[in-house]
Amino acid sequence: MSSFSYKAITGFINRIVLKISKISALNPIEMMVASLILGSVTYVYLFNLAKSSEILSTARIHDTSFLSTILYASPNDISFSPLKQQDPSLPVESISRIELKQLSIALSDSSSKYNMDTIMRFNNYIESTQLDFSDLDYQEGVMTYKEHLCYNASTTCRTLKAIINDNNVILSYVFDLNDDQRIKAAQLWDQKVMASSLDKLVPMTTQYYHSESISTVVWLIRIIKNISRDTAIRMNSASRIDVIVVSVGYIMMAFTFLSLYIRMHKLGSRYTLATTIFMSGFFSFMLSLATVYRLGAPVSPVLLSEATPFLVVTIGFERPYKLTKCIYELENNNNDNSNVLQVICRSVEVIAPTLIRDGLLEIIVFILGAKSTLPGLREFCLMSAFLIAYDIILMFTWYISVLSLKLELRKIKEIAAISTITAINETASSTVDNTNIGSNIKSKKPAIIKTKLVMIIGFLSMHVFEFCSTLSFSSSRANTSSLPQVPVSSSTIEPILSSILNQHRLSGSADGLLLKVSPSINFQLLPQSHFQGLPAVKSLLDEVYNTYNIYAQDPVISKWVVAILMVSILLNTYLFEIAKCNRQLPQRYQLQSIEEHCHIETNTPKMKRNSASITLKSDSNTSNKKSLSDNTRYCNKKQHHQLGIMRILEECLHILKNTDQGASALADEEIILLIQHAHIAPYSLEKLLGDLERAVHIRKAVISRASITQTLELSALPVAGYDYGKVLGACCENVIGYMPIPVGVAGPMIIDGDSIHLPMATTEGCLVASVARGCKAVNAGGGAATTLISDSMTRGPCVEFPNIIDAGLCKRWIDLEGFDIVTQAFNSTSRFVRVHKLHVAMAGKLLYIRFSATTGDAMGMNMISKGCEKALSTIAEYFPTMQIVSLSGNYCTDKKPAAINWIEGRGKSVVTEAVIPSNVVERVLKTTVDALVELNISKNLVGSAMAGSVGGFNAHAANILTAMYIAAGQDPAQNVESSNCITLMKSVNDGRALHISCSMPSIEVGTVGGGTILAPQQAMLDILGVRGPHPTDPGKNAQKLARIICAAVMAGELSLCAALATGHLVKAHMEHNRGIHDTKFIEATKHKIKESKKAPKTPASTPKSSLSHQNILLYQNTETELGE
Incomplete structure (x- = not known):
């Protein structure tokens, strides 16, 4: 297809x-x-x-504890002989095959004349009534026992006498099985008879539905009993x-x-x-x-x-x-x-x-x-x-x-x-x-x-x-052979067998008889009703009663009817209550003034949210109070309708579409109402209102009311005081606020002769302090030196050719004469981008072209993507059969770990080193040179190799790099490949100094574009001295940023390895990150700040207090070893 x-x-x-x-x-x-x-x-x-299934019957159709018995009698035999299996030596042509079926009718009163009359009428009904056998494709469509199924030993079907035994009447029927049509009809006869009933004579499988005395519980108990018995029999016979x-x-x-x-x-x-x-x-x-x-x-x-x-x-x-x-x-x-x-x-x-x-x-x-x-x-x-x-x-x-x-x-x-x-x-x-x-x-x-x-x-x-x-x-x-066969010597079967054999011998037939005796079928004759009335009325009532018993008293249907009635009543009652409430709804909602509303939100001590509540405490929830005060100021500033009635939806919609002011003329709650009814898209609020901060505040309220907890609107997520103009269309969509992250500073650190402070945005305790300790150790050894190996951002598009011949030709063309043509086309898209290398790989009909180019001070992903499009268009002119599969074929590779970045490099490839005297190692880092060298080999080199790492031969380079990325406005997702680093340590000068180096081949950073346009991130770039493009040498600021990050990573590697070597990692985290000591230290620091403000500002009263000492303890960490 x-x-x-x-x-x-x-x-x-x-x-x-x-x-x-x-x-x-x-x-x-x-x-x-x-x-x-x-x-x-x-x-x-x-x-x-x-109903005829033995499993669901309350009594058995057949007695499943017996198997059919096969009997044989020759023309000269005076009795039948049992056969376990049919003897193959028997002459097939000279044998008449018959089957004996019996109906066992249980009587409620054997002496009742009504019972016997009913049984005889039922017997005549079975023998003479036409039964539908259309399932057998019988020519006439119907059969009767006397004319079609009965075994005729002579010219007519002879009826066998009924046998009365222990309140049971046994009716016997002999079937002719001498052709396939009759065999199939005899097999279906049981089901056809089970579907028949006359007056109170019914099969025992349906006795519940016609019994007036048996209860549902008893019926269910009998069914469970039958199922349990069948299950036990089958489990015993199964493997x-x-x-x-x-x-x-x-x-x-x-x-x-x-x-x-x-x-x-x-x-x-x-x-x-x-x-x-x-x-x-x-x-x-x-x-x-x-x-x-x-x-x-x-x-x-x-x-x-x-x-x-x-x-x-x-x-x-x-x-x-x-x-x-x-x-x-x-x-x-x-x-x-x-x-x-x-x-x-x-x-x-x-x-x-x-x-x-x-x-x-x-x-x-x-x-x-x-x-x-x-x-x-x-x-x-x-x-x-x-x-x-x-x-x-x-x-x-x-x-x-x-x-x-x-x-x-x-x-x-x-x-x-x-x-x-x-x-x-x-x-x-x-x-x-x-x-x-x-x-x-x-x-x-x-x-x-x-x-x-x-x-x-x-x-x-x-x-x-x-x-x-x-x-x-x-x-x-x-395994059914272990079950007994029908006992043919019983008083209900033996006379019938003798009668059959006598009739066969009297007929003068020379054929033998092969007789199958089937288990009896059970019926029950229910007690006679004493209804006295017209026969027509009695018949009609019986029919209605039978129908009611079958459908209404059914154990499942009856429960369905009751359940549906209850559901209907409850549903109608519920809808009635809702309708009554809806009639009481006003057409317009009377609101309090927005200023009063904001005031209540600010001073209400508790706010109920579902089943939880949030208590605002004046001394512990400062940030929440600040957020609420921001919301209050915003309400006072932006709300248009201070008092009065809020307009209904139709009026708000009319103002939105038919006035010059549009959405600006509406109150915040009216705009929220329009958003809730899908007349305003939440993402278009900035465009409609023109007030970016108001748009963010409204969107925050909308999202809050649509959430499960509905806590966002009054949460501590700040909105006010941010320049959303730089975010719109550049950094984020559907803005609901901004996320403040603590920014710490490590250092200063001497890098290539410059003393530089290292800003780090992180929520991980001890990280900044650990880097600060590493900076102090590096500075004591004269600082860090860095070198830039390469600077080239990459993009690897994937193209496809109809066959490998064309793909191979294109690869050779790009490697040779096509290199200059492709490079010229690529470089024409920007005055900063310049191609350095093209690396082409082939996989079947697919061709992967890895463009490596400098991009100035920008990180360069957009710039190089634009150049790739132009270059591919040029290649397509020479190879018209080429099809572009994807502009990024994961051969770059961006935001994914890849060995090609580790080997070939991506972005800025930087190596940094430092030499630290052994006395500094012992005094500042509290360890020895040999211990550090041994730990670096065992952990960073051998351990990473055992783990099959690619570019992960370091302790925690991603920690420092990501913290500086967030602070400096870089793309945090690129820490995947940017964190590729190998840390090497070696003892030099006869053990009197430690040489440490970090090689990072794929640091992807930029100082223009992306998150660097935001004011807080620009402030951090100013600290590093790399904000914006370099005025004379494009790309130098971004390269310097990569050098600084690499040096910072080395400081963090040094401090963590020292903590691991001395076993102080967990101790430092527990003491300075999660311990009670931190809370006491913060409270003490706050108290000292208050006291210093109250004291006269004279040199004599300026405390030399332990505050500066605690600062040194926290940031320089000369006394306590801090780890990762």
Whole structure:
């Protein structure tokens, strides 16, 4: 099948599914009722079929403790002789095959004349009434016992006398089995007779439905007893491995059901949706059973009991769970009361193609399994295929309708809750941008689908190649020989056998008789009713009574009726209460003044959020108070409507579209109302309002009210006082504030003769102090020296050719004469970019071209990408068959660990070194030169090699580099490749000094563009002396920044290795990062600052206090070893 045909078919199926889902969501009650009716009708149909099943009967149709007995008598024999197996020496042509079937009718009163009259009428009815045997494709369509099935020893069918024994009447029938048509008819005769009834004479399988005395509990006890007995018999006759496999299957099925309820509970539904999914699966199971029965391939109950657990575990409930998760994610982000239908339709559009595709794959696998000739496997696979098909249909009808109703009720509940709140800021959650939800749903792990297919294929293969016998009845049948046969010497059978043999001998036939004696079929004659009235009325009432007993007193249907009535009452009561509340809703909401509202928010000690509360304490939650005060100032500054009534949605919409001021003329709460009703997109607030800070504040409120905890609006995340103009369109989207990160300074450190302070933005305690200690040790040895090996940012696009010949020609062309042409085209895109090297790699028809170029003081990713586009266009002129696969072919490699960056370098390749005297090592670092050298070899070199590291031959280079990246406005994600570093230590000058060096081949930094345009980051670049582009030598500032970072990494490596060598790492972290000492130190420092402000500012009163000593202790760390 071509891809076009596949897309056409899948598109057609998706449109149908979407339409069905839309109908179900629009008419949930009608669809639920239709599904319940269909399920109930299917249940009744299957139950009527199962009435003759020995497993579900309260008494036995046949006595399963006996097997049929085979008897033989020659023309001269005076009695029958039992045969265990048919003797092959018997002449086939001279044998008449017959079968004896008996009906055992239990009497309630053997002396009643009514009982005997009823039995005789029933006997005549069975013998003379035409029974429908159209299933056998019989020519006339119907058969009677006397004319077609009875064994005629002479010219007429002779009736055998009834036998009365212990309140039981035994009726005997002899069947002719001399042709295939009659054999099949005799096999179906039991079922046809079981479906017949006359007055109070009914099969014992249906005695409950016609019994006035038996209770539901007794009926269930009898069924459980029968099932237990059958299970025990089959377990005793089965092999141990079969029992273990089936038991494991049932345990796994139980865990599957439990997992369904747990996963649905995590989505927000306690039991409703999980139960609905379970009912959907049960309906699908019943429909598939009914379908395969109508197709003439019924599945054995024993086969179902053994294989159903594996089917449940294999198929599971993944499809409805994915659909529910998709709908809930969209609904949680879109709480518009009128948008449930759109949410469901969008979810179906996103997830339905994947679900249908997976289901079709499973159906195809089961259809292939249905081609097998293994007994039982064909029927089971056919049923499984129909089950999956019905499950998909019900998922988009029954389940969608229930889910739609649940969402509508939840929204009604939210509206009712909103109506009791006077403040508009406690309205329903607003809608937010959810464009990435579809891609997240589509990107589900394909491992689940593959695992299921493998399980299904393995399950079928296991039975096709007969590795296990759970679907085979051979093992159970092989052991049935241990069961006894029908006792032919009993008083109810022996006279009948003698009568049959006498009739056969009197007929003068020369054929022998091969007689099969089947176990008796049990009937019961219920007590006579004493109804006195007209026969027509009596017949009508009996019919009504029988119908009522079958349907209303059914143990399942009766519970369904009661449950539906209760749900209907509760639902109508709930909707009535909601409607009554809605009539009390005002048309407009009266609000307090915004200034008063802000004042209350600032001074309210507690704010209730769901079940939790947050207490604002004046001495401990300073940051929260600061944020609230910012919010208060913002309210006083920006709110337009200080007093009065808030305008309704229609008025706000009219102002938004038909006034010159537009959104600026609306109050904040009015704008939030428009956002909640999807009239304003949250991402467009800056453009509509023109006030960036106000837009951020409103968006923060919108997101807060749409979240679960609804705490963001009054949280400590600051909004005011930030230059959002530089962020807009450059650094971040959907801004709700800014994240302050502590910035510490290590050093100063002497780097290439310059004393430089090192700013580091981090939340990891001891990191800055550790680097500061390393800086002190390096400075004591004369400082750090650095060298720049190379400066070239890379980009590696991927192109494809129709064959390897063209790809090879292009590679050779680029390496030789094409190099200058490609370089000229690349360099023409910018006055700063200059290509240094082209590295071309070939993989099949794919060609990877790694451009290496300088980019001035910019980090250069955008610049070099622009040059790549121009260069590829030039190459395409010489090789028209080339197709661009991706501008980035991961041959760069950017933001991913790769050996090519470690070997070839990327960005700035820098090496730094320092020589530290041994006395400084012992005094500052509290260790020895030899200990450091030994630890570096064992940890950074051997340990990293044992771990298979690529570029990770260091202690914690990423720690220092990332902290400086965040402080200096670099891309933190590029720490993956920028942190490539190898740290080397060596004892020099006969052990009197330590030589340490760090080589970092791929530091990717820039001083223009990106985060360097923000004012706080520019301030940190000013400290380093590398802000902006270099005035005379482009690229020098970025190179200097790389040198500084490399030197800082060396200081951090030195300090951490020293802490590890002396065993002070954990001690330092516990004492200076998590200990109580820190809190006491901070409080003491605050107290000293207050005291110093109060004291007169004279040289005599200036304290030499321990504050400066504690500063030295914290930053220089001469007394305590600090680690990573």
